[in-house]
Amino acid sequence: NAGVTQTPKFQVLKTGQSMTLQCAQDMNHNSMYWYRQDPGMGLRLIYYSASEGTTDKGEVPNGYNVSRLNKREFSLRLESAAPSQTSVYFCASSEDGTGTYEQYFGPGTRLTVT
Amino acid sequence: AQKITQTQPGMFVQEKEAVTLDCTYDTSDPSYGLFWYKQPSSGEMIFLIYQGSYDQQNATEGRYSLNFQKARKSANLVISASQLGDSAMYFCAMRAYTGNQFYFGTGTSLTVIP
Numbered sequence: 001n002a003g004v005t006q007t008p009k010f011q012v013l014k015t016g017q018s019m020t021l022q023c024a025q026d027m028n029h030n031s032m033y034w035y036r037q038d039p040g041m042g043l044r045l046i047y048y049s050a051s052e053g054t055t056d057k058g059e060v061p062n063g064y065n066v067s068r069l070n071k072r073e074f075s076l077r078l079e080s081a082a083p084s085q086t087s088v089y090f091c092a093s094s095e096d097g098t099g100t101y102e103q104y105f106g107p108g109t110r111l112t113v114t
Numbered sequence: 115a116q117k118i119t120q121t122q123p124g125m126f127v128q129e130k131e132a133v134t135l136d137c138t139y140d141t142s143d144p145s146y147g148l149f150w151y152k153q154p155s156s157g158e159m160i161f162l163i164y165q166g167s168y169d170q171q172n173a174t175e176g177r178y179s180l181n182f183q184k185a186r187k188s189a190n191l192v193i194s195a196s197q198l199g200d201s202a203m204y205f206c207a208m209r210a211y212t213g214n215q216f217y218f219g220t221g222t223s224l225t226v227i228p
Contacts (some may be wrong), residue, residue, distance in 0.1 A: 040123075045217075088157070
């Protein structure tokens with residue numbers, strides 16, 4: 001049981017390049033999330049998906065697109081990277097409903113845009 | 115709108131002493147959950163403890179307890195008998211159960227002094 005996996009772990013991009021961050025979970029969770037973490041800002045939600053085929057914008061969606069490929073996979077795409085997108089990106093998943101349904105996080109992707 | 119506030123950017127505690135990390139929240143939803151996560155320097159997010167808005171008793175998990183004061187909208191984390199391994203960033207988060215989003219505070223950096 002791997003939990004939430006993310007690839008790659010590290011990436012350096014030049015301004016204007018594109019890339020896709022991959023995320024997969026094996027816990028059969030409906031909900032999946034993408035966050036970015038910047039110093040002093042906590043975790044800010046980029047996009048989330050409540051179920052396969054649905055996605056919704058979070059707090060900071062500009063410059064990003066997402067795809068919920070199936071129940072397991074949720075990818076984040078940067079079409080034209082900018083230095084402001086230098087950050088650590090976390091994917092997470094959770095069960096639905098009330099209760100102790102905490103989020104499970106992937107190990108993160110450290111992205112640098114030069 | 116949902117909001118989480120952590121007003122202590124950094125805290126120091128002597129080893130074996132107790133420490134309280136503050137968290138206040140704002141929501142108009144009657145049903146919500148409150149979560150604390152630990153992020154050590156290695157970067158992974160570790161779930162610590164959960165409190166439901168309708169729970170009558172404060173949550174406890176080993177050395178962690180959550181001091182939940184609903185009227186004051188506060189959910190402080192108490193760590194008893196601090197250990198060197200407790201040095202980390204700590205994030206408070208909330209999930210209102212009318213939606214799927216989790217909202218995070220900006221975090222508190224805890225340093226345990228030997």
